[in-house]
Amino acid sequence: MNFLAHISLSGNNPKIMVGNFIGDFVKGRNISEQFDPEIACGIALHRAIDEFTDTHPVVAVSKNRLRPTYRHYSAVIVDMFYDHLLAANWEDYYKEFLPDFAERSYRTLEKFHSILPEGVKYMLPYMMNGNWLVNYARLEGIASALSGMARRSKYESKMELAVEDLKKNYEDFGQEFSVFYPELQAFSENWLKQETGEL
Numbered sequence: 001m002n003f004l005a006h007i008s009l010s011g012n013n014p015k016i017m018v019g020n021f022i023g024d025f026v027k028g029r030n031i032s033e034q035f036d037p038e039i040a041c042g043i044a045l046h047r048a049i050d051e052f053t054d055t056h057p058v059v060a061v062s063k064n065r066l067r068p069t070y071r072h073y074s075a076v077i078v079d080m081f082y083d084h085l086l087a088a089n090w091e092d093y094y095k096e097f098l099p100d101f102a103e104r105s106y107r108t109l110e111k112f113h114s115i116l117p118e119g120v121k122y123m124l125p126y127m128m129n130g131n132w133l134v135n136y137a138r139l140e141g142i143a144s145a146l147s148g149m150a151r152r153s154k155y156e157s158k159m160e161l162a163v164e165d166l167k168k169n170y171e172d173f174g175q176e177f178s179v180f181y182p183e184l185q186a187f188s189e190n191w192l193k194q195e196t197g198e199l
Helices: 003-008 014-025 037-054 057-088 098-111 118-129 139-152 159-168 170-196
Strands: none
Touching (some): 003 014, 003 037, 003 057, 014 098, 014 118, 037 170, 057 139, 139 159, 159 170
């Protein structure tokens, strides 16, 4: 999953949300030595979400549809497709209006600016100015994000072309997401309950 899903699966604790958001930018196992316990908990949640997603059979179907063209980049592309489908169908999963949720998330991340990894500090202004969390709902927003990722990739990924695959197979990806995401929500809620006793 990508930024929108990770943030939205964090429950109501701002520090856990920040940790979940920065998870891809933090390396190593000693996260409890690097961060506040609740930030570290969010990073651990991020990793648990990634493992659940990477091993889920429905996600495998989505990835396999893309694998002949995009090889190992198919997983990254599916993460983006699923964030689009979450944003586009946000009201099916959450009560808070997506633009309000996005604004609240940006404000929270800004409050913790001092502890953000350098890569996040560099990226966050672009994310806020482009309102990525809301614009993921638009095919143009996903196309732009995939093109940016393709430009930053060391190797030829063809990710800039992937939005055409989403358009062509929109119903199939949508059906797979609608099966997968409620299961991921339940997994994340149970994980938080076990680790913190809260949601």
